[in-house]
Amino acid sequence: MKILTGNDLRSGAVTWWNGTGWSLFVDDAVDVGDDAEEILAREEAARRVNVPYAIEATIDAGGHVRPAHIKDRVRALGPTVRRDLAVPTADKTGWDWVI
Amino acid sequence: MAHNLGTSPDEVQFRFRDDEPVDHGTVTVDSALEQTNANAVRIEPGDDARLLLPFLDRLALVEVNFPSFGDGRGYSAARILREAGYAGELRAVGQVLIDQLSHMRRCGFDSFAPDKRLDEEDALRAFATWENVYQRAADRRATIADKRHEA
Amino acid sequence: MYKYDQYDQAMVDARVEEFRDQARRRLEGKLTEDQFKPLRLMNGLYLQLHAYMLRVAIPYGTLNSRQMEALADIAEKYDRGYGHFTTRQNIQYNWIKLEDAADILADLATVEMHAIQTSGNCIRNISADHFAGAAADEIIDPRPYAELMRQWSSFHPEFTYLPRKFKIAVIGSETDRAAMRLHDIGIRIVRRASDSGAEVGAQFFAGGGMGRTPMIAPLIRDFVPLDQLITYAEACLRVYNRYGRRDNKYKARIKILVHELGAAEYTRQVEEEFAHMLSVGVEPPHEELARIAEYFAPPAFVDGPKTLDRSDPDFALWVDRNTHRHKHDAYVSAVISLKPAGGIPGDATADQMRLMARLAKQYSFDELRVMHTQNVLLPHVRIADLHAVWTALEEAGLGSPNMDTIEDIIACPGLDYCSLANARSIPLAQRISERFAQSGRTEIVGELKLKISGCINACGHHHAGHIGILGVDKKGTENYQLSLGGSEAEDVSLAKITGPGFDEDGVIAAVEKVTDVYLAARADGERFLDTYRRIGMEPFKEALYGA
Numbered sequence: 044m045k046i047l048t049g050n051d052l053r054s055g056a057v058t059w060w061n062g063t064g065w066s067l068f069v070d071d072a073v074d075v076g077d078d079a080e081e082i083l084a085r086e087e088a089a090r091r092v093n094v095p096y097a098i099e100a101t102i103d104a105g106g107h108v109r110p111a112h113i114k115d116r117v118r119a120l121g122p123t124v125r126r127d128l129a130v131p132t133a134d135k136t137g138w139d140w141v142i
Numbered sequence: 143m144a145h146n147l148g149t150s151p152d153e154v155q156f157r158f159r160d161d162e163p164v165d166h167g168t169v170t171v172d173s174a175l176e177q178t179n180a181n182a183v184r185i186e187p188g189d190d191a192r193l194l195l196p197f198l199d200r201l202a203l204v205e206v207n208f209p210s211f212g213d214g215r216g217y218s219a220a221r222i223l224r225e226a227g228y229a230g231e232l233r234a235v236g237q238v239l240i241d242q243l244s245h246m247r248r249c250g251f252d253s254f255a256p257d258k259r260l261d262e263e264d265a266l267r268a269f270a271t272w273e274n275v276y277q278r279a280a281d282r283r284a285t286i287a288d289k290r291h292e293a
Numbered sequence: 294m295y296k297y298d299q300y301d302q303a304m305v306d307a308r309v310e311e312f313r314d315q316a317r318r319r320l321e322g323k324l325t326e327d328q329f330k331p332l333r334l335m336n337g338l339y340l341q342l343h344a345y346m347l348r349v350a351i352p353y354g355t356l357n358s359r360q361m362e363a364l365a366d367i368a369e370k371y372d373r374g375y376g377h378f379t380t381r382q383n384i385q386y387n388w389i390k391l392e393d394a395a396d397i398l399a400d401l402a403t404v405e406m407h408a409i410q411t412s413g414n415c416i417r418n419i420s421a422d423h424f425a426g427a428a429a430d431e432i433i434d435p436r437p438y439a440e441l442m443r444q445w446s447s448f449h450p451e452f453t454y455l456p457r458k459f460k461i462a463v464i465g466s467e468t469d470r471a472a473m474r475l476h477d478i479g480i481r482i483v484r485r486a487s488d489s490g491a492e493v494g495a496q497f498f499a500g501g502g503m504g505r506t507p508m509i510a511p512l513i514r515d516f517v518p519l520d521q522l523i524t525y526a527e528a529c530l531r532v533y534n535r536y537g538r539r540d541n542k543y544k545a546r547i548k549i550l551v552h553e554l555g556a557a558e559y560t561r562q563v564e565e566e567f568a569h570m571l572s573v574g575v576e577p578p579h580e581e582l583a584r585i586a587e588y589f590a591p592p593a594f595v596d597g598p599k600t601l602d603r604s605d606p607d608f609a610l611w612v613d614r615n616t617h618r619h620k621h622d623a624y625v626s627a628v629i630s631l632k633p634a635g636g637i638p639g640d641a642t643a644d645q646m647r648l649m650a651r652l653a654k655q656y657s658f659d660e661l662r663v664m665h666t667q668n669v670l671l672p673h674v675r676i677a678d679l680h681a682v683w684t685a686l687e688e689a690g691l692g693s694p695n696m697d698t699i700e701d702i703i704a705c706p707g708l709d710y711c712s713l714a715n716a717r718s719i720p721l722a723q724r725i726s727e728r729f730a731q732s733g734r735t736e737i738v739g740e741l742k743l744k745i746s747g748c749i750n751a752c753g754h755h756h757a758g759h760i761g762i763l764g765v766d767k768k769g770t771e772n773y774q775l776s777l778g779g780s781e782a783e784d785v786s787l788a789k790i791t792g793p794g795f796d797e798d799g800v801i802a803a804v805e806k807v808t809d810v811y812l813a814a815r816a817d818g819e820r821f822l823d824t825y826r827r828i829g830m831e832p833f834k835e836a837l838y839g840a
């Protein structure tokens with residue numbers, strides 16, 4: 044599926060398009076299908092997100108959203124070398140899927 | 143006559159000179175080299191400003207185009223003209239933005255025709271950003287080092 | 294150390310207000326991201342993988358305890374309690390908010406610091422030998438010249454939209470501890486005989502760099518008189534600004550211009566521009582250099598013991614590894630290692646910064662240096678005080694005796710933090726340093742400079758590593774290329790790739806294998822690099838890829 048991600052303009056935090064707004068949690072990301080361009084243009088113009096882009100992702104057996112590219116998986120959770128600073132998700136599967 | 147290039151005086155948003163602006167368009171550097179009567183020229187980023195040095199006294203307007211604000215060749219072109227004694231109008235045109243104004247002014251530009259009009263208040267603040275300066279440049283302001291050591 | 298006067302202070306204060314205004318206009322939508330980006334970059338603010346990243350300048354790596362404490366406060370107040378010291382003697386914070394950035398710059402300005410021109414296509418923070426003013430082999434302290442150039446390059450009206458970034462390093466000794474010839478301009482301050490005795494001037498090298506086409510800067514002028522230093526630099530920059538390539542970002546650095554024109558032609562153009570500039574008169578008054586130099590007068594060293602009690606072997610090892618000969622024989626320079634085995638190279642917590650600040654105040658004339666090796670230096674420590682310094686460092690986890698060893702790894706942030714990365718750098722550094730520390734091989738191998746970059750931009754200087762590792766993307770997985778034989782010192786050379794890349798485990802094993810080859814082949818007193826230069830690539834290739 045296709046999901047959208049970017050950074051919050053004010054805080055810089057990594058965010059994910061959840062269908063109505065931008066969430067801090069990758070698991071909230073929704074499939075945007077063919078609407079990517081339109082949503083990206085609208086949201087960026089409204090400054091609700093900064094430099095957003097569309098990426099490929101899948102949903103795993105546990106229902107978790109998994110970005111296809113390693114870079115976006117690192118963005119989803121945080122630096123692999125500072126796990127103490129991870130985004131506090133409800134996903135308890137740990138870091139195995141990131142790398 | 144290839145006078146169809148360039149900005150008209152109406153498009154000039156800021157001008158720091160008292161003389162009458164040239165009322166017609168500019169020609170390319172190449173044409174200026176051929177036409178002995180051209181008094182207004184437009185410099186593109188790839189042009190060598192030094193080609194104009196032999197004709198400076200007949201020029202009244204030089205436009206320096208910034209098709210993209212990130213291309214800084216026009217700053218060198220401007221200084222080179224001023225260093226050679228050019229005293230006519232030096233107009234920055236194209237993608238001229240608020241945050242480039244103070245540097246352009248220091249390089250010798252004395253008129254500005256941005257392709258999108260700038261917020262007046264923001265622009266006036268930008269022109270006044272630097273009460274003092276570190277480098278000697280075309281504006282001939284006394285530098286900080288000069289002030290530190292003036293007798 | 295240099296101290297701001299009212300002018301310097303007013304300049305950084307004005308810059309804070311300018312940036313506050315720019316950030317406001319961005320948040321109000323008056324600036325697009327495309328327009329804002331170069332402006333924020335010129336204040337060191339990137340948008341990185343997880344948040345905004347702020348790079349703070351530490352001009353020529355020198356700072357005092359108050360400044361180090363301010364860096365600690367910023368780490369706690371605006372970031373997540375730590376910072377990352379970089380190879381260009383800066384510090385980076387990884388978790389900054391745009392809406393805080395102007396306040397951070399304002400805090401920095403209160404301690405005479407800034408983030409001006411730490412990014413963007415302008416003249417960047419000027420770096421220098423981290424042992425400046427301290428090293429026994431120094432001919433001339435390069436810092437006054439670096440400070441003169443800092444002022445000249447700050448807000449330079451002509452050179453703020455160069456084809457690409459521009460980095461300058463200044464040294465003042467034969468030994469090169471600043472990777473001088475891998476900079477866009479490298480300057481060595483030299484002394485030559487003249488009618489009136491000795492005359493000081495600057496040797497200019499231009500067109501060095503790393504990145505995807507690494508190049509060693511050729512000499513372009515053997516001697517620039519000191520009262521023409523700025524004029525000559527201005528001429529170098531003007532030729533670059535006018536003729537550097539702008540059609541392709543990857544060919545825009547000055548190294549490509551110098552390479553395409555040839556050093557002789559570039560030099561000719563610079564000389565022509567220089568002759569013109571001399572007539573224009575852009576040089577600051579000569580008294581300005583004298584004024585700046587006064588701030589760098591040597592501190593009041595006092596005589597004291599020149600030997601120490603070596604009965605504690607751990608202490609003795611640290612002294613042997615981490616201290617450096619000083620001009621004054623009762624002193625040494627002491628390296629604080631930010632490379633604990635298994636740690637993140639260059640990271641320091643706020644508490645560690647405060648401890649370093651305290652030690653500087655107490656034992657090093659209130660001075661610290663950020664080293665291009667991502668360590669911190671106490672430049673002037675009395676030999677009599679060394680044990681106390683070491684004890685305090687040990688307690689804080691800052692006492693690793695590993696300067697210039699394989700544990701002293703330079704690593705860029707890599708895929709853990711950097712949006713341009715192909716692969717992670719930090720975990721490799723952690724695993725390699727841990728492995729060598731545990732097996733005790735660090736000491737056996739001796740001096741070995743290992744440098745890791747997470748992509749071809751080469752922020753981790755991998756081209757200049759005795760061993761270099763480069764992260765590449767192999768069908769969406771991390772892969773690493775190994776290279777051997779680089780050096781950024783006075784014996785500068787570029788490393789050569791060994792062959793096909795490795796996965797993470799593979800490259801760590803490969804590093805061990807090449808050190809095996811070295812240990813088996815080394816002659817008396819040879820470093821890894823010397824052995825490699827003598828025996829060549831083949832034996833290493835054989836060990837890595839042979840049947």
Ligand code: HEM
Nearest residue numbers: 379380381502503504505546705706710711713750751752
């Ligand atoms: C995480 C954010 C960073 C980004 C986005 C970044 C980006 C880049 C890029 C694009 C280049 C290549 C420039 C070129 O060749 O034109 C480069 C070079 C370089 N970077 Fe970084 N960098 C980052 C962090 C660092 C850090 C943390 C250090 C120090 C440890 C560093 C030190 C260098 C050095 C020394 C070079 C020089 C190579 C040269 O002269 O060509 N960078 N960086």
Ligand code: SF4
Nearest residue numbers: 705711714747748752
């Ligand atoms: S080398 Fe590449 S991965 Fe590493 S910090 Fe530089 S740009 Fe990022």
